[in-house]
Amino acid sequence: MSTVSATAARGQSARRLRIDGWRWGGRFFLVFMLLYTALPMIWMLLTSIKSGFAAMQFPPQWWPDQPTLASYQKLLDPQNSVGQDFLRFFWNSLIVSTATTILSVIVAVPAAYAFSRFTFPGRNFLFFAVLLRNMFPAVIFLVPLFILMRAIGLVNTHGSLVLTYLTFGLPLAIWLLKGFYDNIPVQLEQAARIDGATRFQAFVLIVMPLSTPGIIATAIYSFIGAWNEYIYAYTFLSKNEQLTLPVGIQRFFSENTTDFPGLMAASFMMSVPVVVLFLLLQRYFVRALTEGAVKH
Amino acid sequence: MTIATGKAEARRRLQPAGSSLLRKIWEHRADYAYVLPAIAVMLIVIAYPIYYTIELSFFNTPPGLQLRDKIFVGFNNYTAILTSGVFWQVTFNTLIWTIASTFFSFVLGFGAALALHRDFIGRGILRAILIIPWVISAVAASYIWKWIYHSDFGIIGAVLVELGWASRPPNFIDSVSTVLPSLIVVNIWREFPFAMIMMTAGLQTVPEQLLRAAKVDGASAWQRFWHVTFPHLRNVSTVTILLLAVANFNSFIIPWIMTGGGPSNASHIWITHIYELAFGRQRWGVASAYSVLLFIILMTLGYFYVRALSGNERKDGSA
Numbered sequence: 297m298s299t300v301s302a303t304a305a306r307g308q309s310a311r312r313l314r315i316d317g318w319r320w321g322g323r324f325f326l327v328f329m330l331l332y333t334a335l336p337m338i339w340m341l342l343t344s345i346k347s348g349f350a351a352m353q354f355p356p357q358w359w360p361d362q363p364t365l366a367s368y369q370k371l372l373d374p375q376n377s378v379g380q381d382f383l384r385f386f387w388n389s390l391i392v393s394t395a396t397t398i399l400s401v402i403v404a405v406p407a408a409y410a411f412s413r414f415t416f417p418g419r420n421f422l423f424f425a426v427l428l429r430n431m432f433p434a435v436i437f438l439v440p441l442f443i444l445m446r447a448i449g450l451v452n453t454h455g456s457l458v459l460t461y462l463t464f465g466l467p468l469a470i471w472l473l474k475g476f477y478d479n480i481p482v483q484l485e486q487a488a489r490i491d492g493a494t495r496f497q498a499f500v501l502i503v504m505p506l507s508t509p510g511i512i513a514t515a516i517y518s519f520i521g522a523w524n525e526y527i528y529a530y531t532f533l534s535k536n537e538q539l540t541l542p543v544g545i546q547r548f549f550s551e552n553t554t555d556f557p558g559l560m561a562a563s564f565m566m567s568v569p570v571v572v573l574f575l576l577l578q579r580y581f582v583r584a585l586t587e588g589a590v591k592h
Numbered sequence: 593m594t595i596a597t598g599k600a601e602a603r604r605r606l607q608p609a610g611s612s613l614l615r616k617i618w619e620h621r622a623d624y625a626y627v628l629p630a631i632a633v634m635l636i637v638i639a640y641p642i643y644y645t646i647e648l649s650f651f652n653t654p655p656g657l658q659l660r661d662k663i664f665v666g667f668n669n670y671t672a673i674l675t676s677g678v679f680w681q682v683t684f685n686t687l688i689w690t691i692a693s694t695f696f697s698f699v700l701g702f703g704a705a706l707a708l709h710r711d712f713i714g715r716g717i718l719r720a721i722l723i724i725p726w727v728i729s730a731v732a733a734s735y736i737w738k739w740i741y742h743s744d745f746g747i748i749g750a751v752l753v754e755l756g757w758a759s760r761p762p763n764f765i766d767s768v769s770t771v772l773p774s775l776i777v778v779n780i781w782r783e784f785p786f787a788m789i790m791m792t793a794g795l796q797t798v799p800e801q802l803l804r805a806a807k808v809d810g811a812s813a814w815q816r817f818w819h820v821t822f823p824h825l826r827n828v829s830t831v832t833i834l835l836l837a838v839a840n841f842n843s844f845i846i847p848w849i850m851t852g853g854g855p856s857n858a859s860h861i862w863i864t865h866i867y868e869l870a871f872g873r874q875r876w877g878v879a880s881a882y883s884v885l886l887f888i889i890l891m892t893l894g895y896f897y898v899r900a901l902s903g904n905e906r907k908d909g910s911a
Contacts (some may be wrong), residue, residue, distance in 0.1 A: 410626030
């Protein structure tokens with residue numbers, strides 16, 4: 297009897313030891329990932345508050361001797377040319393991303409709903425045709441799209457970017473939202489129809505509110521995609537006053553090759569809006585993926 | 593999936609095929625209105641470019657000539673590509689880039705999702721920090737890392753010198769042998785959070801009861817993971833890996849901004865090479881032929897992508 301309990305206890309402690317091993321392994325792993333993720337961003341911030349001279353030293357100043365916000369002031373000051381450009385690029389990015397986001401939602405919601413609810417001929421084919429867009433790199437479409445945009449008079453306008461960005465976001469948006477609609481019982485709509493609502497009313501009043509997390513996730517995804525896009529903006533726009541942030545920053549850097557504090561400050565400020573937006577709304581994003589994409 | 597579609601499905605099976613297709617399309621005409629905007633946008637931005645690229649790939653477009661004066665050359669562009677040494681070097685780089693980036697992004701992302709699955713104080717903050725690299729722009733990320741790798745003032749080189757592991761800061765992105773691995777590290781930095789989000793979402797669908805039952809039956813942590821958790825995540829893993837592979841295959845910004853493909857093509861991957869051919873050297877015909885080859889590869893990958901996605905669908909009886 298006592299030997300049995302002794303071996304059982306030993307087995308348990310061995311198991312406890314093994315579990316502890318996993319747990320410690322997990323902790324070390326997380327610390328490693330935290331360093332890998334955060335150190336580059338911390339170094340960006342530290343560099344951005346140095347003077348140009350202090351950044352170019354070897355060995356580097358690990359912590360800036362004389363922290364300064366000069367780079368930020370320069371970028372945000374509408375009086376000088378750098379600040380003027382930066383603020384304009386910022387504004388352009390904001391307009392393009394917002395327009396893309398709104399249009400994405402308007403186009404994706406009905407399409408996803410139809411793919412989820414209706415069984416019209418060619419439904420599966422069209423659904424996967426839309427998804428296939430994600431398979432192709434932007435570069436392939438550059439030349440023909442450029443020619444197309446010239447033909448319809450959109451070159452050097454923000455419209456060309458909005459139209460193109462729309463197609464990046466749509467496949468994932470439709471896919472996510474379809475998953476959402478699949479999980480909303482049809483009976484809810486049917487009940488509304490019996491109570492006298494039209495199909496459209498049932499859609500707007502019953503289905504739309506239930507899919508809000510999906511719509512928010514779609515919107516975030518479109519916004520971030522448009523905010524960060526580089527290749528099309530680089531190719532379609534040539535006028536300085538129309539550039540969006542990623543291209544604008546690249547141009548800034550090619551003119552000021554050694555101004556690393558300025559570059560890091562610009563990179564930081566360009567990242568703030570999307571990071572804040574994402575962190576505020578990330579739980580919707582994870583939830584949308586769980587319910588929309590993963591569960592099925 | 594739902595009663596309504598189930599019924600429609602049954603009705604469809606009962607009806608004779610063929611002659612009724614047009615009638616069915618007519619019956620469902622209102623349904624198409626919902627998908628029309630999406631399809632129209634896709635057609636404009638995809639179908640036309642694909643057609644034009646294929647056409648252009650059979651033409652020679654000497655620099656300085658108007659695009660409409662192109663010269664028909666048949667398959668010459670294709671043979672020129674397949675016999676050039678650069679093609680094989682770039683293909684090799686692309687394979688290394690895609691496989692290494694996808695593998696490590698997935699493993700690190702999955703690991704982080706698992707390690708963050710158990711609740712502890714600060715988990716939310718930690719998860720948020722780990723996601724940030726995925727959200728910030730690839731252009732910003734490229735510049736941050738370019739500065740970190742800087743051959744005179746880069747922080748990694750300085751740390752190595754400080755620790756006495758190197759006599760002078762090494763050249764990370766200016767040397768043929770280290771440039772590709774250095775860029776892959778940047779790419780993984782940006783991509784692993786995506787795998788983490790997907791796998792976090794996937795982990796939430798693993799039934800707790802099964803794990804608890806396995807624990808009661810004496811399964812070790814590893815056994816519980818391998819026999820319960822992992823099989824539940826097979827679909828999510830497939831989709832995640834495919835999405836990562838496609839995204840990595842199509843990468844452009846990180847190599848383009850950080851090295852422009854250099855030194856001596858050591859960090860050129862397919863997309864940067866195509867871009868340089870088209871916009872750098874104005875060789876639209878060759879660039880288009882490259883794109884068509886890329887299409888063929890991607891369509892093969894795409895076949896598996898769609899199969900993985902529709903595999904998800906079929907499991908619960910819909911579609």
